[in-house]
Amino acid sequence: MPIVIKKKRKNPFPDIPDSFGYGQRAVDYLRRLKHPKSRLPNQAFQLDPWQEEIVRRIYGPCDEAGNRIVRNVVIMLPRGNRKTSLGAALSLLHTDGPEAVPGGEVIFAAADQKQAKIGFREVEGIVSAGDFLWRKGQASRRYDAGHHVKLQEYKNRITFPNGCFLEALSNDAGTQHGRTPVFALIDEIHAWQKRDLWDVIRTGLVKVPGSLSIVITTAGRGQENIAFDVIDYARKVARGEIEDPATLPVLYETPRDADWQSEDVWKAANPGLAYGYPDIHGLRQLAREAAQRPAERDAFRQLHLNIWLDHSSTPFVDMATYDEGAQPVYLEELAGEPCWLGVDLSSNSDLTVIVAAWRTGEDGYTVHPWFFCPRDNLHRKADRDGVPYPLWAEQGFIEPTPGNVVDFRAVEDTIRDLCQRFDIREIAFDPHLARNMMNTLREDGYPAVEMRQGWVTMAPAIKELERAIVAGRFQHGGHPVLRWNFDNIAVEIDKAGNKAFHKGKSKDRIDGAVAAAMAVARAAAGEGQGPSIFDDPDITAADLVW
Structure with a gap:
């Protein structure tokens, strides 16, 4: 039988440091995942170049001892760019994948129970599409003899053979003190009305060495909220006003005075458009309606172009x-x-x-x-x-x-x-x-x-x-x-x-x-x-x- 030698995938981002190969390792793991809605052969998880670059920038740079430099990631993406899918895959990287810490706690946090459930279902779907077997409310995967993955629906929790567990939490569900997460995915923080869960997660993360928090959100409204504080800090890091190598800003946002009807502006704000998502025909229809309806225009600018708006949809002054x-x-x-x-x-x-x-x-x-x-x-x-x-x-x-x-x-x-x-x-x-x-x-x-x-x-x-x-x-x-x-x-x-x-x-x-x-x-x-x-x-x- 001939020996087949697999060709090592070339790193398309040589400018991103990866001395220990952790960035490549993360990318390889994500590419082994499957997604139930994927149109790629064998339902392979679609990790496009713009997403791969984000992953490599998170996990590649390390200090001399091999400790990851990035500890906080702020990603602002318009609606329809598969934020939830990327977040779910990264959550699995820290529970089932090479970034997992035995017994580690991974949190998927959202504004309310409905939004938290969306993220949880995304993780569940990726697990289902892979070599995970579901039976009687549980999932099992053939790691080795007798080990399996458990799904506890009533707790919104998935537990893995290494003792890691992923749990979906919502900001409207009361206090969650005592948490010690190694990884936290904060979803759509622009919709968070209060900061209680944010404070619990942030203070819990510092208990564990090498912990990581990732905020993935669309643009919001106003300045008197936790989302604006988080995004504004990331902006200052991106502009070089604050030196913080532990924070990685990934901000796809549009200037307020940009031509919101220009498809070139749409493409700049939506990295997924080059790969077929969101649907360009749907965006065109929304833009046609927004041209005649000011309220729809504000929603289009906020949710599809990531323009941070004022509170009022009919503002007194800019x-x-x-x-x-x-x-x-x-x-x-x-x-x-x-x-x-x-x-x-x-x-x-x-x-x-x-x-x-x-x-x-x-x-x-x-x-x-x-x-x-x-x-x-x-x-x-x-x-x-x-x-x-x-x-x-x-x-x-x-x-x-x-x-x-x-x-x-x-x-x-x-x-x-x-x-x-x-x-x-x-x-x-x-x-x-x-x-x-x-x-x-x-x-x-x-x-x-x-x-x-x-x-x-x-x-x-x-x-x-x-x-x-x-x-x-x-x-x-x-x-x-x-x-x-x-x-x-x-x-x-x-x-x-x-x-x-x-x-x-x-x-x-x-x-x-x-x-x-x-x-x-x-x-x-x-x-x-x-x-x-x-x-x-x-x-x-x-x-x-x-």
């Missing part, structure tokens, strides 16, 4: 333009300048906010907010709204007041203090919930006025605010809570072209943006010149209703 005003605001330098306050008092669930506005330069404004929220259930409110209230409170961006509703006395004390520190010309209140505070302040001689929230008063205010932001004359210091409020705005336009603010979703907060519009409008009307109207003895309280 947040990149808003961010141009993030230069620091130095309050001590504004002490002698005319100042106007906008105050929006809250119901139980909303934020209460005071926004101060100063006129600067030519038709420009500088603003600074003071936010208040109830101290009780701060973490529960953070989970509900999907933003880090406790962290903002710790950093001084929000003042928690005792109890489960905002203490208006603390708000009034702050207003009085601001009147001592700055040259306050007017304090404009949304009169809803504010009657008592306004009357108290007026009795003590403070310039409290009403600013009703209808079209007549707010449409000009919103127009002036928009003009200042678009013109690059709105300085806000990058306050994160105020930015979140602006990012949440959905705009409603009447037949006359007047704009009104609305929440993008019922849980969104826009109070800071409303108060900013009020303060800017009063600053625009006051023009910052001459004495305050409250210095005129002929002005009465009745005259102060605007």
Whole structure:
């Protein structure tokens, strides 16, 4: 019988270090897998060149002792580029393959149980397509005498003969403390509403030498979430702003101003298109519909081009333009300048906010907010709204007041203090919930006025605010809570072209943006010149209703 010598596969990426051959070993293992939907001969797992490069960059580079350098991988891919299949294959690499540690814990984590189940089913499908035999709710594979793979459906767990197990977890299933994973696949982190499971996984990974975490996600919305933090860190590593060889960024994303209808742009963002996925005809149909429907356009840009969007699908202003005003605001330098306050008092669930506005330069404004929220259930409110209230409170961006509703006395004390520190010309209140505070302040001689929230008063205010932001004359210091409020705005336009603010979703907060519009409008009307109207003895309280 002739001896057949197999030709060693040539490494197509010689620039990627692989001194110990671990990158090649990983690629060889993945190519031995099968996939139930594969159209390759014998249902071979399809590992295309762009995927192979990722695998080699993860497992090839090692230090002199042979320890893998990469410990954190952030992969951002548009929908339809087989993220889940790649993640499932890598999970098997650490349970059944050469990267397995006997008894090791491998986690497949997702936002909710449904998404976690999708990943788990993908692993199950790859196992089923291989030389794994299933019987009576279990799978068995002929490793050696009597050893088999066990599937525990009710636990979303697969256990291998070496003691390794793969388990699917969801971020909505409560705490998972005590985990010690050697490998964690974090799926679609853009959909994670809270960071509990993320923190458990990250702190668990450091318990084990050589552990690895891989985030695979599409683009998300907004900046006040764990996904943006993770992606933004990876961007800084990719740009060289942060030196972190342990983090590998693989970011297929599209610039916000790119021509979203260009198929060349589609190909740049979707590496799988060159190999038949996602379906180009399907993308063309979605693009045709999106050209006529703005909401569909945003979904296309986010999910198929990986453009990180703002929260609102009908934004007030482009947040990149808003961010141009993030230069620091130095309050001590504004002490002698005319100042106007906008105050929006809250119901139980909303934020209460005071926004101060100063006129600067030519038709420009500088603003600074003071936010208040109830101290009780701060973490529960953070989970509900999907933003880090406790962290903002710790950093001084929000003042928690005792109890489960905002203490208006603390708000009034702050207003009085601001009147001592700055040259306050007017304090404009949304009169809803504010009657008592306004009357108290007026009795003590403070310039409290009403600013009703209808079209007549707010449409000009919103127009002036928009003009200042678009013109690059709105300085806000990058306050994160105020930015979140602006990012949440959905705009409603009447037949006359007047704009009104609305929440993008019922849980969104826009109070800071409303108060900013009020303060800017009063600053625009006051023009910052001459004495305050409250210095005129002929002005009465009745005259102060605007």
